[in-house]
Amino acid sequence: MRARLLTVAALVALVASATLASGATARTHADPLTIYAAASLTEVFKALDGAQRYSFAGSNALETQIRNGAPADVFASAAPLNAERLFKAGIVDKPVTFTANRLALIVPKSNPAGITSIYDLRSKPVKLVVAAPAVPVGGYTVTVLRKMGLSSVLSKVVSRESDVKAVMGKVALGQADAGFVYVTDARPVSDQVSVIRIPAWAQPRVRYEIAVVSKSPNKAAAQAWVRMVLSAKGQTALKNAGFLPLPKASS
């Protein structure tokens, strides 16, 4: 009891000092856009343009928030479905595909369950963490397992998380034995997790779509920002972060 509480007390001090240190960041841009983006875009979007305001979460959560009037200017979704539904409801302009991704299985560096292949998930006792089915990466995970004839593995799921970063965190912390994420999520934490590749034939079609919110008060700036993501600059940043080029040649 006391050890636990002392740990918490130490953490409070740590967090407090970290917050004070980072609070002084000045905003250079006069009027930043509010960009709602899939959690898997966290690192690449921040690196691409640090001057905007971001809200990263599961695309399904962002879709619900925008549908309920969240003040977003741009919506970048990890699955076409979420963007297309908002487009059909007249809430966002026509979405365009801007990048693609692949899935990977990750295990903690210590690899407590001794997973070296995806098929180990079937034979070994494992605490598997996935995203909820409504979250894009959760849906893609189900597809991968079905294609590999491993759907029974879903019975070993111990938690369905709200976005891909939550899956990442549970595995990186060693709390879970394995989890399905995008290959791009494993890169920033490659010192904490090992990546087990998923064969190309089992990969789902992971396409990201981006759209300007129709009622955005900064529409011109939002459209320019979407063009920037589609431009060579944006595409290079995505490629460097491990995202795949567009399935077809983009103009």
Add this chain to the structure above:
Amino acid sequence: MPPGELVSALHSDVAKDALVVTFETNLIALALILLLGTPTAYWAATRRSRLRDLVVTLIELPLVLPPAVAGIGLLAAFGRLGLLGGTLDALGIDVAFNKVAVVLAVTFVASPFYVRTAVSAFEALDPTLPAAARTLGAGPGGVFFRVALPLAAGGLGAGAALAFARGLGEFGATIMFAGSLQGVTQTLSLAIYEQFDLDFDVALAISAVLVATSAATLLSVKLVTRWRSTSSSPIPSVASSPLSS
């Protein structure tokens, strides 16, 4: 939304499973809080020392900490790679992603509500009564069980109800520490969070259940408190006797 639809939304498996998980884990957590919190509160109420102030501060800390910090703290302490993770593992206790994790999270965030109230209840006792019991030959255990505990029962009950009400709605520490899986660790709050994106009606129905349960719990505290204050007890006459003078 008409009440009929609200009720039918509650018949979804998600809502039913969440209801079972929530009450199961919260009742166990409440039992733990009562068992560990009551002696601790009694100890704190009968001591005046720096150690006592330190312990009470630590116990009160979860009251003001954000749930996210509670989640991190629980992971750092009881996570598989946490401070006590290895010890628990050696003892064969698994706290990753199961009901034990939910119980720990609820106990952690809800216990101060009980202990805080219990300390006040024990402190409010007339100190002459335990003294009188001792002169009549009662040991420390007798004083605690036959004098202090019955006299403080009202305050303890109110504290337990508050802790229970807080525990029912526990969210942040649970989702970070225990994860979310229907029928295992998905409590009502976590189910609301998941259903919010999927089926707003189910989310609304579960929310209504939580509002009703919490309101009923808080109301019962008031009723019990009123009943105790109006029901006459023989205590005042005993307290006024010149035993300790």
